[in-house]
Structures are given as structure tokens and as C-alpha cells.
Amino acid sequence: MATVAGAERAPTAGSGAEAVRGANTAAPRGRWRRHVPPYLAISPYYVLFTVFGAFPVGFSLYLSFQDWDGIGDMRFVGLQQYRWLLHDSVFWHSILNTFEIWFMSTVPMLLLALVIAFLLNAQVRHATAYRVAYFIPNVTSMVAMTIVFGSVFAQAGLANSLLKAIGVDGVDWLTSSLGIKSAISIMIIWRWVGYNALIFLAGLQAIPTELFEAARVDGASSRQTLFRVLVPQLRPVILFAVITSTINGLQIFTESQVLFYSDDPGTTGGPGQEGLTIVLYLWQKAFNDHQFGYGAAIGWSLFAIIALFAIINWRLVSGSERENRPRISWRKGARNGR
Amino acid sequence: MEFRTMSRRRLLGASLGGAGAALLGLSGCGSDHGSVSAGTDHLSIWYWNGALSDKLLAVSARGVPGVPGLKVKGSPIAGDYKSKLRTSMAARAYVPDLACANSDVSLFFPDEGEFLDLRKLGADALEDQYLDWKWKSGISPSGRMIGFPLDAGPTALYYRRDLFEKAGLPTEPADVAAATATWDKYLALGRTLKSRAPGKPFLVSQISYVFRMALYQSPKQFVDADNHFIGDQQHVKRAWDLAVETYRQGLSARVLDSTPDYNAAMGRGKVASMITAVWAIGGLKDVAPKTSGAWRLTALPGGPTNYGGSYLTITRYCRDPEGAFAYLKWLLGPENQLKSYQEMALFPTTPAAYSKPAMRKPDPFFGGQIPVDVFGPAAEKAPVIFFSPYEDICNTPVFQELTNVETLGKNPEKAWRDAMNACERTLSQQGVS
Structure with a gap:
């Protein structure tokens, strides 16, 4: 829906620009003068981005070759930080943790989101209310929610009470490897499932209804409709969701940091450091131990990991989706009953 | 038409110039000392909530008793105090004149030059009023005293x-x-x-x-x-x-x-x-x-x-070191440490306070035992x-x-x-x- 509205608006904006250009050509002014106002108009974003986005990115790369405690003089150490990183077992542990949590959260979350989107797409009453309800966790303060979840997953908390009510033994949510990762994954699922469901829903509504009707006429069951019609049609949207979930998932921080916060002796990700994610380790090294060069090196290593994932994803997409690109035209085609 | 275009451009130019000047101001203004209080009539002290007595801060904001013309205003720093203090020091701008430091004051020893040596301001004369181990813990291995005893944690x-x-x-x-x-x-x-x-x-x-x-x-x-x-x-x-x-x-x-x-x-x-x-x-x-x-x-x-237990420091950006030390002497003297204990439960580092009636109140939580x-x-x-x-x-x-x-x-x-x-x-x- 949004795509279509945007596409309709686009020509209007284009003809407006045309008109302005025509007026400017009429005036006898230098070429650059014509181009300055639009650049000035968009400059606030780029000024802010340069100061708060591009500069920190560049500076952190510079930092990763230095030894710096945050106040005193920097000392150039070349690749030493990265060399230490390669031999740091805690760093490798944090990568493993991050991937385990990412897998444990993303797979169930996307499946659940698909089911929710499928249900929301059906004729239900108060559909908007449901959509809002599913989206609310995404805009709730994660810190506040983590504190609530901390009580839910406590030894005598809500989660264990519920388990006991159905006759299952309590789980060591916050004191065992699997428990810690499950607890964090559940928090991630809770936060992102609605968001992804809405994205799936948008993609779903772009699928021509004739396809479903045809499936129904042919006597397909709901299950068959879901997996034979809907999922293949949703492929690009699912890939989008997978990529964004990967980027988000590899940067998990708040959940572990708040859940296992300790001022003295420091936040290290709970028992066995099972909740220690890459970003939490970065934060701990840079802002607890004041090893800013090491923290920056962790940040750039994370960048490399995410870039690697992005390339793999991109290869997968470009290999099989070439005929469907660009994506917008695919959606438009779908709406027009291609 | 011509006039309107010009004025629009002027407006744009003026607003951009204004934004630029504001940005420059952010980095440059008041950098003659690097102190956050530059250009004001008071010194500034940073603390985290609960580290200092609110009542005594209210007094010193109006004027430090016994030091004519000296005002010290406190800024409670929310969130990650240590990072914010270090950030201001790294930027060499908007650094407070005085700053609280927590029990990990020794973290600052490698950068002890960021703080004034309190001994050079006359701290030695006060040493015998304070707990010996606490006093020594604020002194770096090179002999520079950067942390003044605030409270203790017996x-x-x-x-x-x-x-x-x-x-x-x-x-x-x-x-x-x-x-x-x-x-x-x-x-x-x-x-x-x-x-x-x-x-x-x-x-x-x-x-x-x-x-x-x-x-x-x-x-x-x-x-x-x-x-x-x-x-x-x-x-x-x-x-x-x-x-x-x-x-x-x-x-x-x-x-x-x-x-x-x-x-x-x-x-x-x-x-x-x-x-x-x-x-x-x-x-x-x-x-x-x-x-x-x-x-x-x-x-x-x-x-x-x-x-x-915490410490008080005077940073090297302090606009008035003598005034800051006079303030520190007033705030952390035995009398005001007793007041801070009554108000904030900050345990005094001046043992003379321990025998005062105000500290010898029985605590019903401990069955009427006197904690001190x-x-x-x-x-x-x-x-x-x-x-x-x-x-x-x-x-x-x-x-x-x-x-x-x-x-x-x-x-x-x-x-x-x-x-x-x-x-x-x-x-x-x-x-x-």
C-alpha cells in the first residue's frame, strides 16, 4: 500500500522540480548558484551525519590502531589490538554466544511472524487494534522491559510459576547456559516479532488475491496455501526480514547488559559469561576497562562479520532473484495482477 | 520575485551561518580554561546523586560560608558518571572545576596530571583530621594527592x-x-x-x-x-x-x-x-x-x-584552585561530614565525628544498636x-x-x-x- 502511494506521489514531485528548473534557467545567474540552494536545503542532515556519524566511524578505525585509556596520550600500536583479539578466548566466546542467541531468536521469530501475518491478513475484527498491539513491544523502552523480564525469569519468577502450574520443573533461566540464551532470545522475539509480522503483512497484501482464490478452488489446505503459495510469493520480503534481523541480532546488547548489570566488579554477561555478546564485550572493554583501542578493534571485527553476512545474503539474493529486481517493480507488478 | 528569492537565500544563509557559529561555539566557547564554569560567577562541581549533601550544595550555591565571593554550584550527573567525566577530560572542554571520584580513584593515577596536587594547595595541614588509610589512598605512587577523603565504607x-x-x-x-x-x-x-x-x-x-x-x-x-x-x-x-x-x-x-x-x-x-x-x-x-x-x-x-567510599578532586581546568580548596575544606571538614552523615548516610572520614551525639543514635532496624x-x-x-x-x-x-x-x-x-x-x-x- 505504502509503495503504491509513494509511486503516485513521485511524478508530482518530479514535475514540480521541472518547473523550478525552468524558472532558474530563465534567470541570468551562474551555474553553481542554481545548485547551491538545494544542497543547502539538504545540508543539515549531512552536517549532522558528518559530525555524529561519519566522524565517529572514521575515528574508531583510527582508534583501533592506538592504545588509549580515554584521557591520556594515544600510542600507535599498529595491528597489535587485532592480534590480541585473535588470541582472546573471551572474544571468541562472545562471537559464539552472539550467533547462538541470533539463531535461537531469529528462526522462531520469523516463523512466528509469518503465522501472525497470515492470521492478521485473514478477515479478523479490529485488525488495526491487533496490528498496533503487535507493534507496541518494538517501541517500548528495552531497558524498562529488560528489568521486567529480569523478574519474569527469576528463580521464583513468573516464568517458573507458569511452568510449575503445568507440571514442569523450574528452569535456571539466568544461571545456566541454555537458560540465559533462551531468556535473551525470548526477549528479542517479544520485541521484534510484531515488527516483522507487519512487514510480512505488507508483503502479503501485495500478493494478488486471485492466487489464493485459485488455490482454494483447487482445494488447497491452509497449510498448503501457506507454504506453496504465500511463502514463495513472499520470498523477497522474507529475505529483507532475514537481513535486517541478522544485522540487529549481531548487535544485541541491551538485554544482556541490563539483565546482568553489575557495578562492582563489572558487567561480564552473567554466569559463564553466557550472555556476553560481541557488543557487550566491546562496551565492557572500552567503557569499563578504558581500553578504547581494543574496544574499537572489537567494533571493526564485528563490522567485518556483518559485512561477510551481508555479502553472503547478497549473493543468495542476486543468484536467484535477478529477474525480479528491482523489488518495487515486482510489487507493482504483483498488484497489477501480473 | 527577485526580492523574495534573495530574502529566502539570505534567510538560508543566515540560518546556516547561525548553525555553523553554534557548532563552533560548542567546541570553542569557553575554551580559554576548558572549565565548564568559564564565564560564570561560580565554580562547578560534578557528582552523582547521593554522593554529596544536597543541603550543603544549596548553601554553597548561594555562597561558601567564610569565603567571601565564592560560589560553588553542583551538577548531578545522571547515567554513566565515570564515562562522562572522562569524556570531558578527553575533549579538554567543559570539564568541571571539582569532581567526585568513586572508590576506584586509582584508575586516574596514570592520568594524574589531569588533577591538581592537593598537597600544593595546603592539604598536608589537614591530614591529622582524617583517617590515615583513606588519606593515603588518594595519593598516587608518584606522591601526587589527587583525591581528598569524602566518605568511608567501614x-x-x-x-x-x-x-x-x-x-x-x-x-x-x-x-x-x-x-x-x-x-x-x-x-x-x-x-x-x-x-x-x-x-x-x-x-x-x-x-x-x-x-x-x-x-x-x-x-x-x-x-x-x-x-x-x-x-x-x-x-x-x-x-x-x-x-x-x-x-x-x-x-x-x-x-x-x-x-x-x-x-x-x-x-x-x-x-x-x-x-x-x-x-x-x-x-x-x-x-x-x-x-x-x-x-x-x-x-x-x-x-x-x-x-x-568516595573522593573529591580538583581538576587542572579549575578556574580558582585556592577557592576550590577552600570549598573542599569547608565541605569535607568534620562538622559538615557529620551533617552529610545525618542527611545522606555518608560515613565520615573524620574520626572526630564518631563520638558526636548525632552519630550515636540507636537504629531500630538493628534492635536499637548504635551502628557507629x-x-x-x-x-x-x-x-x-x-x-x-x-x-x-x-x-x-x-x-x-x-x-x-x-x-x-x-x-x-x-x-x-x-x-x-x-x-x-x-x-x-x-x-x-
Whole structure:
């Protein structure tokens, strides 16, 4: 829906620009003068981005070759930080943790989101209310929610009470490897499932209804409709969701940091450091131990990991989706009953 | 048309110029000193909520008594205080004239030039009013005094008199002190407690407290003044072994601090004693209000020590060092430390205050016991400890491994080796070996 509205608006904006250009050509002014106002108009974003986005990115790369405690003089150490990183077992542990949590959260979350989107797409009453309800966790303060979840997953908390009510033994949510990762994954699922469901829903509504009707006429069951019609049609949207979930998932921080916060002796990700994610380790090294060069090196290593994932994803997409690109035209085609 | 275009451009130009000037101002303005108070009529002091007396700050904002024309305004810094202070120092701009520093003031020793030497401002004349170990802990290995004593964190054994009584153990503070004079006696008492008291209460909430207190009883910590790693030596190993022994004997409730499980354990009497500092009283009263009257205080097993407590520093950006020192002398003198204790429960670092009636009020939470009777002598007898800038980064992996031992059942020998390896690895990155 949004795509279509945007596409309709686009020509209007284009003809407006045309008109302005025509007026400017009429005036006898230098070429650059014509181009300055639009650049000035968009400059606030780029000024802010340069100061708060591009500069920190560049500076952190510079930092990763230095030894710096945050106040005193920097000392150039070349690749030493990265060399230490390669031999740091805690760093490798944090990568493993991050991937385990990412897998444990993303797979169930996307499946659940698909089911929710499928249900929301059906004729239900108060559909908007449901959509809002599913989206609310995404805009709730994660810190506040983590504190609530901390009580839910406590030894005598809500989660264990519920388990006991159905006759299952309590789980060591916050004191065992699997428990810690499950607890964090559940928090991630809770936060992102609605968001992804809405994205799936948008993609779903772009699928021509004739396809479903045809499936129904042919006597397909709901299950068959879901997996034979809907999922293949949703492929690009699912890939989008997978990529964004990967980027988000590899940067998990708040959940572990708040859940296992300790001022003295420091936040290290709970028992066995099972909740220690890459970003939490970065934060701990840079802002607890004041090893800013090491923290920056962790940040750039994370960048490399995410870039690697992005390339793999991109290869997968470009290999099989070439005929469907660009994506917008695919959606438009779908709406027009291609 | 022509006029309108021009004016629009002028407007754009003016607003952009304005934004640019504002940005420049952000980085440049007031940088003649780098002090956040430049261009104002007062000095500025940064603190975190609860670190200083609000009443005394309100007085000094109007004018510091006895110092005509001097005003000092406090800015409570929310969030990550340490990072914000370090950020301002790294930027050399908007640095406060005075700043509170926590018990980890030694973290600033490598950058001691960021702070003024308080001895050069006349601190030596005040030394005999303050606790000896506290005074010395604010002085860097090179002899520069950067931290002035703010408050102290003398430690005690907190115990549940009611549970001790039901277990047939001594109940009066003096008798309990005798029965827990050493760590071994304390653990033995814990075994009796667990077998005889109702609900089988534990001795401690987690074993890291045993390690922490036993280590703080040693003048040596992880790294010595010559930047050598000494954390693998007997004084640390002894504290580790005591903690592991507490775990082996099943005397730990194994609940992490400030978790809902901790609150539940304290509130329900699953933990019958605590070994911690005076500032834990507030938290205990919040967590376990129903146990009011049941708690008592006595001397820490194995001898007195200190845990926590803050410092006041004057930064090198201070616009008026003499004025700042005069303020510090006023704020942290014995009289105002007593006021800060009454208002904020900041335990004085001036022992003269301990005998004042205001400090000798009985506390109903401790059954009418006078807390300073225990904490006062502990503060006066606490050992002089050398804290290097690297204590935190060594403590972190050791506490982590203690947690692993008691919550995951990790082999203590392996945990000790892993902790030592982690210490040495992190230290070698900092040039300490």
C-alpha cells in the first residue's frame, strides 16, 4: 500500500522540480548558484551525519590502531589490538554466544511472524487494534522491559510459576547456559516479532488475491496455501526480514547488559559469561576497562562479520532473484495482477 | 520575485551561518580554561546523586560560608558518571572545576596530571583530621594527592539475631564477634546455623563477598606500586580458597546481587548474615523491611577493613584552585561530614565525628544498636591498602570465575587458572606483567 502511494506521489514531485528548473534557467545567474540552494536545503542532515556519524566511524578505525585509556596520550600500536583479539578466548566466546542467541531468536521469530501475518491478513475484527498491539513491544523502552523480564525469569519468577502450574520443573533461566540464551532470545522475539509480522503483512497484501482464490478452488489446505503459495510469493520480503534481523541480532546488547548489570566488579554477561555478546564485550572493554583501542578493534571485527553476512545474503539474493529486481517493480507488478 | 528569492537565500544563509557559529561555539566557547564554569560567577562541581549533601550544595550555591565571593554550584550527573567525566577530560572542554571520584580513584593515577596536587594547595595541614588509610589512598605512587577523603565504607558482619538464637548460637554482638573472630570460625558457625536454624539459612548470599572481604584485609592487592602482577600470590589465593571453601560447605545462597532472587532471599530469611560495608544498610532496609529489628552488627571475621567510599578532586581546568580548596575544606571538614552523615548516610572520614551525639543514635532496624559502635572502630583500624589502576580489570575475571564455580559448578582449580590467565592477558595489554 505504502509503495503504491509513494509511486503516485513521485511524478508530482518530479514535475514540480521541472518547473523550478525552468524558472532558474530563465534567470541570468551562474551555474553553481542554481545548485547551491538545494544542497543547502539538504545540508543539515549531512552536517549532522558528518559530525555524529561519519566522524565517529572514521575515528574508531583510527582508534583501533592506538592504545588509549580515554584521557591520556594515544600510542600507535599498529595491528597489535587485532592480534590480541585473535588470541582472546573471551572474544571468541562472545562471537559464539552472539550467533547462538541470533539463531535461537531469529528462526522462531520469523516463523512466528509469518503465522501472525497470515492470521492478521485473514478477515479478523479490529485488525488495526491487533496490528498496533503487535507493534507496541518494538517501541517500548528495552531497558524498562529488560528489568521486567529480569523478574519474569527469576528463580521464583513468573516464568517458573507458569511452568510449575503445568507440571514442569523450574528452569535456571539466568544461571545456566541454555537458560540465559533462551531468556535473551525470548526477549528479542517479544520485541521484534510484531515488527516483522507487519512487514510480512505488507508483503502479503501485495500478493494478488486471485492466487489464493485459485488455490482454494483447487482445494488447497491452509497449510498448503501457506507454504506453496504465500511463502514463495513472499520470498523477497522474507529475505529483507532475514537481513535486517541478522544485522540487529549481531548487535544485541541491551538485554544482556541490563539483565546482568553489575557495578562492582563489572558487567561480564552473567554466569559463564553466557550472555556476553560481541557488543557487550566491546562496551565492557572500552567503557569499563578504558581500553578504547581494543574496544574499537572489537567494533571493526564485528563490522567485518556483518559485512561477510551481508555479502553472503547478497549473493543468495542476486543468484536467484535477478529477474525480479528491482523489488518495487515486482510489487507493482504483483498488484497489477501480473 | 527577485526580492523574495534573495530574502529566502539570505534567510538560508543566515540560518546556516547561525548553525555553523553554534557548532563552533560548542567546541570553542569557553575554551580559554576548558572549565565548564568559564564565564560564570561560580565554580562547578560534578557528582552523582547521593554522593554529596544536597543541603550543603544549596548553601554553597548561594555562597561558601567564610569565603567571601565564592560560589560553588553542583551538577548531578545522571547515567554513566565515570564515562562522562572522562569524556570531558578527553575533549579538554567543559570539564568541571571539582569532581567526585568513586572508590576506584586509582584508575586516574596514570592520568594524574589531569588533577591538581592537593598537597600544593595546603592539604598536608589537614591530614591529622582524617583517617590515615583513606588519606593515603588518594595519593598516587608518584606522591601526587589527587583525591581528598569524602566518605568511608567501614565493614561489619551483619547477622540475624533471631536465627542465631534459634540455632543456639551466641546472640550478643561481643559474643558473636568472639565466635567469628577468624574466617574458619565464621564458616564453622555457618555450618551450625544451616543445620539448626529454621529454614536452613545460608551464611552468605554469594561467595564473592567472602573473597572481597578477605582480599581487602590484605594490604596488597593484584598489582603492586612498581606495576608488577602479584595477584597469583598467597594473599589473593587465600581469599579465593576461603570463598571456594564457603561454596564447598554449602554455605552460600548463590544469588547474585541486586536481582529479584537476592531480594527474595534476604526478605525471606534465607540468608542469615552479610559481610559488607556500612553503605549496604540502606539497601538492606529497602529489600527486607520485614526483618527490621532482627539484624545486629559486629566486627568482621578476620579483622576490620574498608569497602568503597568516595573522593573529591580538583581538576587542572579549575578556574580558582585556592577557592576550590577552600570549598573542599569547608565541605569535607568534620562538622559538615557529620551533617552529610545525618542527611545522606555518608560515613565520615573524620574520626572526630564518631563520638558526636548525632552519630550515636540507636537504629531500630538493628534492635536499637548504635551502628557507629561497630563501624567507627572498623574505620579507624582498617588497613592501609595499595590500589593500583588495574584492580578493576583483575577483579572482574576473578569474580566471574567465582560466579562460575558457585552457579555452574565449574572446577575450582580450573576456574582459578582461567582467572589468572585472564588477569595476565588483560594486564599484558596494559604493559603490566
